[in-house]
Amino acid sequence: MKKLFFLFVLLFTCISFSQTNLKTFESLKEAQKKYFKLNRESIYLHLNKTKFVPQEGIWFAAYAYSSRDLLPHPLTTNLNVKLFNEEGDEVACKVIFTYEGIGEGFFDPNELELSPGNYQIKASTHFMRNFKEDLVFHETVEILGDDAKVEIDSSQKENYDLQLLPEGGHLLADAPNTVGVKLLDAYGKGVEFSEALLKNNKNEVLTKFSSNHLGLSKFSFTPVSGDDYSVMVSLKNGQEITTSLKSANSTGISLSVNNLHPTQVILSINTNEKTLASLQQKPYIVLVHQNGNMNGIEFFFSEHNTNVVLPIKKSSLNPGVNIITLFNDQQEPILERLVYKEIDSKRLDASVYLKKNHIDSLEFQVRLDEKVKKGSLSISVLPSLTKSYTSTQNTASVFFLKPYVKGEIENASYYFDKTIPRKRLYDLDLLLLTQGWSKYEWRDIFNNPPKNFYASEVGFSVTGKINNYKPKKVDKIYMNSNQTNLFEILDLNAKGEFKLDSLFVQKADSLYIGSIKKRNGKLKKPQLFMSITPIQKKNKSIKLRNESRFYSEDNNFIYNFDHLINEETLDSITLRGDNLNTIKSRSSTFKDIKTIGEKDYLAYPLLLDYIAANHFNVRRSATSVSISSRRNSNLRGSLSTLVFLDNSEISNGFLDILNNIRTEEIESVVFNRSGVGEGSRGAGGVIEITTKKTFKLGKKEYNQKFQTYVAQDGFSFSKVFYTPRYASYNSEEFKHYGTIHWIPSLLFKDENSQSFKLINTLTQELTFFIEGLTEDGKVISEKIRIKP
Numbered sequence: 001m002k003k004l005f006f007l008f009v010l011l012f013t014c015i016s017f018s019q020t021n022l023k024t025f026e027s028l029k030e031a032q033k034k035y036f037k038l039n040r041e042s043i044y045l046h047l048n049k050t051k052f053v054p055q056e057g058i059w060f061a062a063y064a065y066s067s068r069d070l071l072p073h074p075l076t077t078n079l080n081v082k083l084f085n086e087e088g089d090e091v092a093c094k095v096i097f098t099y100e101g102i103g104e105g106f107f108d109p110n111e112l113e114l115s116p117g118n119y120q121i122k123a124s125t126h127f128m129r130n131f132k133e134d135l136v137f138h139e140t141v142e143i144l145g146d147d148a149k150v151e152i153d154s155s156q157k158e159n160y161d162l163q164l165l166p167e168g169g170h171l172l173a174d175a176p177n178t179v180g181v182k183l184l185d186a187y188g189k190g191v192e193f194s195e196a197l198l199k200n201n202k203n204e205v206l207t208k209f210s211s212n213h214l215g216l217s218k219f220s221f222t223p224v225s226g227d228d229y230s231v232m233v234s235l236k237n238g239q240e241i242t243t244s245l246k247s248a249n250s251t252g253i254s255l256s257v258n259n260l261h262p263t264q265v266i267l268s269i270n271t272n273e274k275t276l277a278s279l280q281q282k283p284y285i286v287l288v289h290q291n292g293n294m295n296g297i298e299f300f301f302s303e304h305n306t307n308v309v310l311p312i313k314k315s316s317l318n319p320g321v322n323i324i325t326l327f328n329d330q331q332e333p334i335l336e337r338l339v340y341k342e343i344d345s346k347r348l349d350a351s352v353y354l355k356k357n358h359i360d361s362l363e364f365q366v367r368l369d370e371k372v373k374k375g376s377l378s379i380s381v382l383p384s385l386t387k388s389y390t391s392t393q394n395t396a397s398v399f400f401l402k403p404y405v406k407g408e409i410e411n412a413s414y415y416f417d418k419t420i421p422r423k424r425l426y427d428l429d430l431l432l433l434t435q436g437w438s439k440y441e442w443r444d445i446f447n448n449p450p451k452n453f454y455a456s457e458v459g460f461s462v463t464g465k466i467n468n469y470k471p472k473k474v475d476k477i478y479m480n481s482n483q484t485n486l487f488e489i490l491d492l493n494a495k496g497e498f499k500l501d502s503l504f505v506q507k508a509d510s511l512y513i514g515s516i517k518k519r520n521g522k523l524k525k526p527q528l529f530m531s532i533t534p535i536q537k538k539n540k541s542i543k544l545r546n547e548s549r550f551y552s553e554d555n556n557f558i559y560n561f562d563h564l565i566n567e568e569t570l571d572s573i574t575l576r577g578d579n580l581n582t583i584k585s586r587s588s589t590f591k592d593i594k595t596i597g598e599k600d601y602l603a604y605p606l607l608l609d610y611i612a613a614n615h616f617n618v619r620r621s622a623t624s625v626s627i628s629s630r631r632n633s634n635l636r637g638s639l640s641t642l643v644f645l646d647n648s649e650i651s652n653g654f655l656d657i658l659n660n661i662r663t664e665e666i667e668s669v670v671f672n673r674s675g676v677g678e679g680s681r682g683a684g685g686v687i688e689i690t691t692k693k694t695f696k697l698g699k700k701e702y703n704q705k706f707q708t709y710v711a712q713d714g715f716s717f718s719k720v721f722y723t724p725r726y727a728s729y730n731s732e733e734f735k736h737y738g739t740i741h742w743i744p745s746l747l748f749k750d751e752n753s754q755s756f757k758l759i760n761t762l763t764q765e766l767t768f769f770i771e772g773l774t775e776d777g778k779v780i781s782e783k784i785r786i787k788p
Helices: 002-010 019-035 126-130 273-279 395-400 412-416 421-435 442-447 598-603 607-612 732-737
Strands: 041-047 058-066 078-085 090-097 102-107 117-124 137-143 161-166 177-184 195-200 205-209 216-221 229-234 240-245 253-258 264-271 284-290 293-299 307-313 320-327 333-341 350-357 361-372 375-383 460-466 474-481 486-491 497-503 510-517 528-533 584-587 592-595 616-620 625-634 637-640 642-645 666-672 686-691 694-697 700-703 707-710 741-748 751-759 766-774 779-786
Touching: 019 284, 019 293, 019 442, 041 117, 041 137, 041 375, 041 395, 041 766, 058 078, 058 395, 058 741, 058 766, 078 102, 090 102, 102 741, 161 229, 161 240, 161 421, 177 253, 177 421, 195 216, 205 216, 216 421, 253 320, 253 333, 264 273, 264 284, 264 320, 293 307, 320 395, 333 421, 350 766, 350 779, 361 375, 361 741, 361 766, 375 732, 375 751, 395 412, 395 766, 395 779, 412 421, 460 474, 460 510, 486 497, 510 528, 607 616, 607 666, 741 751
Parallel strands: 642 686
Antiparallel strands: 041 058, 058 102, 078 090, 078 117, 117 137, 161 177, 177 216, 195 205, 195 229, 229 240, 253 264, 264 307, 284 293, 284 320, 320 333, 350 361, 361 751, 375 741, 375 766, 460 497, 460 528, 474 486, 474 510, 510 707, 584 592, 592 666, 616 625, 625 637, 666 686, 694 700, 766 779
8 A cells, every 4th residue: 555655646747547547537637628628817907996086087907817828818808897886787888908918998987977885897708708607807996975985784794604614525523624614794704703612512622723814714623423513703802603513424535635834735535434444445536636737646545544645746736726626436526625836936026116206206116026028017106004905806816816716705915915925825725725615616527618609809890781782883992090090901792791800999989981993993982881899788787796895994084085186177278270271381300291282182183193293203003003212212223112091001002092082182191201210111201191081172072982980889998097186195085095106007028127207295105006917927916115
């Protein structure tokens, strides 16, 4: 037995099973592979804070992570971020564009006319609907005001829930057992207790223990067959709570795990004399797994030994939570325990230093402990006395803990506080002990692997159809957007239909669509039907999570937020411009910016003639156009010119669209003959053309030869952060709930430091809440206090 045991422990990552159990292991491996084939997303939103005074905005940075690959999720682009009130009604919805796992967004409570109270933000993707497990990100925010205060029903809060949870899931008589203890109040918040007693049915005290600050604890004992047990907890206020322990099974197996050893996780697997005889020659498998990555150990109970000890090297575990499952010889999971391995290999430390005091502003430098090829940080700067940042999540907890735990995790970010490594690791092991089995159900792993019914949404799709389509007259569609640099020429099918996928479309963006005549390539304003998908559907009333953060205990001070932020109204300004019939030439060293007037289009009816008159070579035929520089050339001749139409480059194969555009359709043309600003691509000069929405010919005004379609669905973009102008930086309201600065994306590229400035509010101490993600999947999560 000892020889066999030593073999399996030594070769933990190189499993040597018997033929029968090799098939069992391969079956488990195949089930895991299928269940985790689809790459699940973990989403984290870093909010600039969670409690907002009137007139403030809600800013956030978004991070998407692959739990399987431990890298930024490659497919997440459309992130749905929704805001719900306390009744569960949706009050706002935005689709945030994320690229390489990073995005940013903004909600305006004033524009949404949000009344004081609690709201919940949910972030999810369409792809998440493929999975049974809840992968949605939740965060609670509060809009402050007189109506926002929530009185706590103290009598209801004293309704306690004392839970006794055997390690692994079962209590076994006449064998060593470990039992986790959890004490919660009526809001699901942990309650610390100073002393607890384990008693038998003779009222004898078998052991004493106490809890940590989150109401979590554990005790070990050997229950005797036929005896009953109870636990009595004494609170600091003198109240006593008693709960009976569920009767122990007379036969079976129990599990105890020691995860406090620096290099090993030690499994102690126990049975009793009554069970031992029935276990002889029956192989058991311990599976250690995470998101389809797995290792296994096979073991047997010896004839006279009711205990098997299996040490597992921590070096063989994956960063974060690993799941340990014990299978019997019938391939049935009978015990399970979650264990945690430090995420040092996937965590990056950051520090902040005051670089320079500019009197009216402060310049800080952020340094990472190693150079980053590519990464981004989001930083919220608040007064250190702030009560407005109550989030108990961070990138580390959301990416490395939340994906594996069934229930809610109180103060999840605490378990990743680097300043108290031993204590928080002990408390994290208590959390995992009391959480029981993982959120991944084995019956689903064996029988219901996820199917890709809901594909990842990558941008938006535009579909359309020309009314009364005549193939002999029109065969292509021109599509353009000024805001997103969209420029496409699409073929029409036999029914006059067109489709364009994976578009970067901004909500409320104007798309300009023109049909191109088959015979001469002229543009024509088409009559068409067009739609953009996916359509943002408003949620019906939903049931929100009953989070303990929904109530506030800050009722000892009366705050007045009415005049905390100065509201300023700008005077009305009337803008007047010169008549467009007069040419205005605004010249700089490198560019001539010409506004087109009547003299221009009377002298040069076609746009290409006007371009040729401004020192560029223009060659054209019925089907092609080329434009090149007259001043820049090489041995091969003149260099091609870089041409933009409404911010979209048309140099490569699309210049023929200029063939029949009339000069009166143009608002302005920028001629940059030196090409400065475009590098080597601009060596042949640069031309930027902006079209009119309408144009005038004589006394009659004509619509441009485009159909305009305003996108009702598309990406929503964050506003540039602005620091509110507070009436006083010395008030209690500002010290507790004011905002100093927010940076949604501080980019790092082949460097380890970056600098930024913020307004100097003369606040004695600042707190920097920093979250971030790098290209190679390392997370940054820091809370740093600095006295400027």
